[in-house]
Amino acid sequence: MTIRRLQLQHFRNIQSADLTPAAGINLLIGENGSGKTSLLEAIHLLSLVRSFRSKKLKNLIQHESERFTVFAQLASGDDQTLYPLGIQRGQQDEETEILFCGSRPSGVAELTAALPVQLINPDAFRLLEGSPKERRQFLDWGVFHVEPSFMPQWQRFQRALKQRNSLLRHGRIDPLQLQLWEQEIARCGEQITLFREQYMEALRPLFASLLKRFLDVDDFKLGFQRGWDKNMELAESLLASRTKDAEQGFTQSGPQRADIRVSLDGHAAMEVLSRGQQKLVVSALKLAQGALLSVVTDKQCVYLIDDLPAELDRHHRSIFCEVLEAQQGQVFITGVEAEALATGWQQPEKIMWFHVEHGQIQPGVQP
Ligand SMILES: Nc1ncnc2c1ncn2[C@@H]1O[C@H](COP(=O)(O)OP(=O)(O)OP(=O)(O)O)[C@@H](O)[C@H]1O
Ligand SMILES: [Mg+2]
Structure with a gap:
């Protein structure tokens, strides 16, 4: 609107x-x-x-x-x-x-x-060098707008994650209860990740054409890290990291740790680009999101x-x-x-x- x-x-x-x-x-x-x-x-x-x-x-x-x-x-x-x-x-x-x-x-x-709403301000470069949380927020803004099931899945996931973390902090862990929450985390987490991967796939060509106009570069990568070992399913990863997670008191693998990364010629964008160029990369990301929104929805x-x-x-x-x-x-x-x-x-x-x-x-x- x-x-x-x-x-x-x-x-x-x-x-x-x-x-x-x-x-x-x-x-x-x-x-x-x-x-x-x-x-x-x-x-x-x-x-x-x-x-x-x-x-x-x-x-x-x-x-x-x-x-x-x-x-x-x-x-x-x-x-x-x-x-x-x-x-x-x-x-x-x-x-x-x-x-x-x-x-x-x-x-x-x-x-x-x-x-x-998409905001591009003089702080925009922070999206590249700031915390992964900001990049997840950026990504999920896009997924939220194009995938109606994302939000309910995310809410269920958050609830299950909170329960697992609370059990892990309790000292004496009930394996059966833990298993139930892990099943829910794995189910919602895999689904959320699939939504995110599909979204990134759709975003890439739009980002590529904007980046080409802004910086005249072809050799870039818009990578997505899903938040856990790429050789494992989430359920396996949760099971394997129970002891470590119990020591830390929170769950260390899953979509709550996902991140995106822009690299050019194999180098992280924030390490090789000037401030102005970083602003253009972030602008390309945000404008690509807006463009994808109007392609997929009528918004x-x-x-x-x-x-x-x-x-x-x-x-x-x-x-x-x-x-x-x-x-x-x-x-x-x-x-x-x-x-x-x-x-x-x-x-x-x-x-x-x-x-x-x-x-x-x-x-x-x-x-
Ligand atoms: N709660 C408030 N009540 C009244 N004035 C405020 C309040 N909060 C901020 N201001 C003042 O509002 C003014 C406008 O701030 P704003 O950031 O919108 O300016 P701007 O036009 O964007 O300036 P710049 O070109 O420097 O970015 C500032 O002088 C600021 O001190
Ligand atoms: Mg201002």
Whole structure:
């Protein structure tokens, strides 16, 4: 879905904003500290009910204010039906209030499914060098959107894993109980892994063609490690590692340890590439996910690209712009200077510009 209208109140430094963005490219220009990233944060919140900058949603409330509100009218393609989505959080509230189409959603997954969002910000390179957990989150975002059975399997797996870990920490282990949970872990774990492998298979060609455009390289590998010995089934691996796992107090093999790895000419991407090149690799991964989403489902992704010009030269900025224009989906791009964002577009007349100044967001023409 795309955002037809977005209204914010008391969100970070934005006292009040009311935007009607384009279904395609939206450019937000403003000085440092004007509120650009805050706006992207608000859109991200609508999809995931969490911030990418702060652990506590309370921090998003404008200082001296009681609560923030983020409200959007979502729509799908040319369909005239609007789906209202609102999130509110107060200083005193225990819970964040969410209303989607007039009722409380069953879980965050319902919002994520309705509004898939991909964020590319100046920290993007961290996906390559950060913890495997971040890469698993990246991978599972994709699997979740294309495979409806992934989420229930993952929940069952997590429950069984928790039970096994708790038994392992208990000292005296009941082998029968352990065996039952291991069977469940193995069954769900193999299934989750199959979903992930199929997803990676589908992602590779899309990633390859984007990487070719961004970096002009062919010799790359997008590897997937499933999280346990490749010569064993998960059930065998769990059985073989019981003693070791009991010593450590947790399960050391399984899809909860999976990882992905990008390498070029046989070297890990993070070890050989410059910062700008790393940003392009991660962007290729995220844009490939968005492209795969629209191929497999009829959904389109909203891309949030914070400080697009950062680390990129003119040539690579242009390629990035072309790729974004060709990609179906709504895009919000921020930048400090209009100049760096003004060139490289094939259809500049379709672009919507916004000026951000001291928390005020106004539509405008290209400066
Ligand atoms: N809870 C809050 N209440 C009021 N202001 C806040 C709050 N949290 C952050 N701010 C301020 O909001 C301002 C806007 O921050 P934001 O990160 O959105 O700016 P930006 O336009 O992205 O800047 P940059 O170009 O430097 O990335 C900052 O000056 C920050 O100090
Ligand atoms: Mg910013």
